[in-house]
Amino acid sequence: MRVRDLPLADDLVAHYESAGIVELYPPQAAAVDAGVTRGENVVVAVPTASGKTFIAELAMLTSEGPALYIVPLRALAREKYETFSELPGVEVGISTGDLDSAEELGSYDIVVATAEKVDSAIRSGASWVDDLACVVVDEVHLLGSKGRGPTLEVTIATLGRRAPDVQVVALSATVDNPDEIADWLGAELVRSRWRPVDLRTGVYAEGRVDFDDGSTLAVAVDEDEENADTAATVELVRGAIDDGGQCLAFVRSRREAEALATRLSGEGIGTTDALAEEIREAGQADTGRRLAECVEGGVAFHHAGLRAEHRALVENAFRGRELKCICATPTLAAGVNVPARRVVIRDQKRYTGSGMEWLPVLEVHQMCGRAGRPHLDPYGEAVLVAGDEAGREELRERYVGAEPEAVESQLADREALRTHVLAIVASGFADSQRGVLDLLDATFYAHDRPEESLAGLVESVVADLVEWEMLTAETGENEASEGETEGGTNDGEAEGGNESGGTLAATALGEAVSRQYIAPQTGARIVGGIETMRGMESVTGLTALEVVCDTPDMHGTYLGNRERATMYQYARRHAAELTTDMGATDRFERWLESVKTARILLEWAEGASTEELVDEYRIGPGDLESRVERAQWLLGAAAAVADVVGGDGTAFREVRERLVPDLSDE
DNA sequence: GACGAAAGTGTTTAGACAGCATGTC
DNA sequence: CTAAACACTTTCGTC
Structure with a gap:
């Protein structure tokens, strides 16, 4: 055709x-x-x-x-x-x-x-x-x-x-x-499995790559090398580049991406001084300097700690074949199009908070799929690096010959469902549980499940939203019994027969939460914060930031063990400006992380530079960038919520004004 | 008893969507 | 629960 x-x-x-x-x-x-x-x-x-x-x-x-x-x-x-x-x-x-x-x-x-x-x-x-x-x-x-x-x-x-x-x-x-x-x-x-460029996938172990098409590739690795996996990765990258190709290397953590890039940049792979110059112009923080140094050696690293601008520069230079190699965390697997002749996946596990877990097959396949540039490469190669022969077998079974996972709906997640149930009612698409369920019936979740499986969940989620005063539920027959808060949030406690007939309506608060695109839980936290602020003597920028950072829509900032003591003291010193009683909270750790985020943002608002903050709090420039962006959004939302519940949004507006996106340019 | 190497202990670890209102060569 | 690199501390061996 x-x-x-x-x-x-x-x-x-x-x-x-x-x-x-x-x-x-x-x-x-x-x-x-x-x-x-x-x-x-x-x-x-x-x-x-x-x-x-x-x-x-x-x-x-x-x-x-x-x-x-x-x-x-x-x-x-x-x-x-x-x-x-x-x-x-x-x-x-x-x-x-x-x-x-x-x-x-x-x-x-x-x-x-x-x-x-x-x-x-x-x-x-x-x-x-x-x-x-x-x-x-x-x-x-x-x-x-x-x-x-x-x-x-x-x-x-x-x-x-x-x-x-x-x-x-x-x-x-x-x-x-x-x-x-x-x-x-x-x-x-x-x-279809058809690709414009052939792809062969192999596993490296003990000096040899076995590909799935039966071919093998000998790799000369220095025996004395203390880390065999890294040594093999270096050789595989160099091999692809000597052959006139480009290479992507995937590792587990940011630090390791940088370490690998630094090592490869000393291997005489190429030079891209012009790009290094552009990178220096785009950011002077330590991360940017290290990136520029690597790039002078023809290699870059890529992870979410990089500023968006740096990431884009790296991606474009790689597509323009100026850069020979990118050492990346899994960011790159699902992002923009960056094809390479060879892809090396050194680490196949990742830290998840509860130990190391194997990467999903789908994700590894997507990394492998980056191999083979149409019209440029005769073929693409993906190599998984294993420690030994046993590892080779394991990786082959787990990834090379395996089907990716099935896609499963996540709609039953309570937090997600709350957001969407509120949105459906607030935007007028339904005014009853029946109507909400009707709409949700068209989702992927409901497609092959009986409708009842959502009904119980929706009911309990509605109860949450009513308790938070984002929705009102009027039952047709029996009069609405106010004040009966029904302590337990137990699922599916169908009281008094069929609730689905009642009328649901969004309150002004519910509408604001939905329109501002914040999670209901975030909205509830902000409302709570605003109420506490009413009785406080010293409401400052820190107060506003603490509220906003202590929500599920703002991610916490990693708190090192040593830092914990310092942050605790900081929190005590500023206790009068904080809406949380640190003795009473049951999520102390999580909250202390929020305080750290708030503190960083406050310093940013007071004019601290990226370099200072990156240094002091050990976060990447990219992390800072995204937090400032989110804070602006959430502060705006908090001010809007304050207006609706009759609170004072001034504190939120004031910090937001000072939270300018970036001062560090030039 | 001074020094340095080795062994032990503790720490750390990926990613990134949304509101709203203006200003710009 | 299933890891591994790294920084920092303690212990141990040697002279």
């Missing part, structure tokens, strides 16, 4: 042909057969880099009306926005938390947005979603991710409800149960 045979305008055909796309890849042809160009729903489960974007473009370009492309990451949104912008005669808009198109989103042919942004737009009643003709969901397998999967499925379900005739195209990594996703969406499934 050729591009010119497709129902596309001449200038589009010319655009593709000039980019070298003439003949369709087999999965693309299969998607056309399945009806992507005829408005049919299609789920595409194929490996990375096998042309999913083109399939999405076909759907969006042939649909009669505007299209929406949903992505999981802001960096990905930008990448897709740029790609689609090159299409002739197509107006593209973008909408993420940090970037928004100037025009009303309804005026574009294609809008690229994060799932959260779409969810938020739906909640605030955006009308453009009703006119959509096509929705593409990139990386649908994220349906199974704990924090963000529920948002994705509720958003998809709601979109389907709002625009029943909309075409849904879902793009997935290869997972175990794409048929279930397809079934849920009423879609045709296109499933």
Whole structure:
């Protein structure tokens, strides 16, 4: 099947042909057969880099009306926005938390947005979603991710409800149960293992890589080396580069990514002084300096402690083949497109808080899938590094020959369900438990489960929201008995028969919480904080920051053992400014972490530089950046909540004003 | 008793979406 | 619960 045979305008055909796309890849042809160009729903489960974007473009370009492309990451949104912008005669808009198109989103042919942004737009009643003709969901397998999967499925379900005739195209990594996703969406499934570049996967142990295609590769590793895995990794990286390729190396922690990069940069791999200069200009913190030094040796490291700008510079330089190697934490596996000839996965376990755990098969496969640059490499190679022969066998069984995990809905998570139940009521999509359940019936969770399994959960979640005064529940028959707080939050305690008939309504607080896009629990914590602040003599910036940092929407900052004592003293010294009685809290550790975060942000607001804070509190510049960003959002939300509950939002507004994003430039 | 090496002990560890209101060559 | 690198401390051996 050729591009010119497709129902596309001449200038589009010319655009593709000039980019070298003439003949369709087999999965693309299969998607056309399945009806992507005829408005049919299609789920595409194929490996990375096998042309999913083109399939999405076909759907969006042939649909009669505007299209929406949903992505999981802001960096990905930008990448897709740029790609689609090159299409002739197509107006593209973008909408993420940090970037928004100037025009009303309804005026574009294609809008690229994060799932959260779409969810938020739906909640605030955006009308453009009703006119959509096509929705593409990139990386649908994220349906199974704990924090963000529920948002994705509720958003998809709601979109389907709002625009029943909309075409849904879902793009997935290869997972175990794409048929279930397809079934849920009423879609045709296109499933394939085809790749434009061959990929062979192997395991290294004791001087030799055994590939799954039967070939082997001898690797000369120095016997005296104290760490055999690292030595092998170094050799594998160097081998790929000597061969004219590029290489990605995945390790477990940030520190190890930096250590490996530093070591490789001394191996005479290449030089990229211009890039090093750009990196120095973009940030002078210690991390940035070390990165620049590595880059002078042709190698970079990449992890979330890096500033977003540094990350983007590294990714672009690698794509431009300026950089030969990136040593990364798993950040890179799911992010923007950075293909390499060889991928080396030195560590396959990760710390999780309760010991080391094997990485999910899906994640390892995604790392492996980065191997093989179309049109540049004759093949791609992925190598897992094992300690010994026993490890080789284990890795082969676990990853090389294994199917990835199935995608499972996470909607039953209490926290997630609270958020979405509140949103459904607050935005007027339902005014009873019955109505909420009706809407949730269209989710992936409900697809192959009896409806009752959600009913009990929804009921108990509604009880939470009523207790927090975000919802009111009026029962039709018996009069609402106020004050009976019913101490236990026990699930499914159906009192007085069928509650589902009652009327649900969002309070002003509930509406504010939903609109500000904060978790109900965060809202409750803020309300509690505002009430305590009323009786306090010294309400300061620290007070406001403590409240906001002590919520589930703000992540804590790691508290070292030695630091703990210092933080404790700090908290005691400032006890009069804090809303929490440290003797009474049952989550002392977690709270002390919040105080640390608040303290860092306060110093930032008072003009401390990135360098000072990174040094003093041992966090990466990227971590600081993301915390400042989140704090701004949460402080704004807290001020809005204060207005609604009749509190004083001044403290929140004042710090927020001083919390400027970045002073360190120039 | 001084010194340094070896063995023991404790610490640390990945990632990153959202609101809102303005200003800019 | 299933780890491993690293920093820091204590112990031990030698002269």
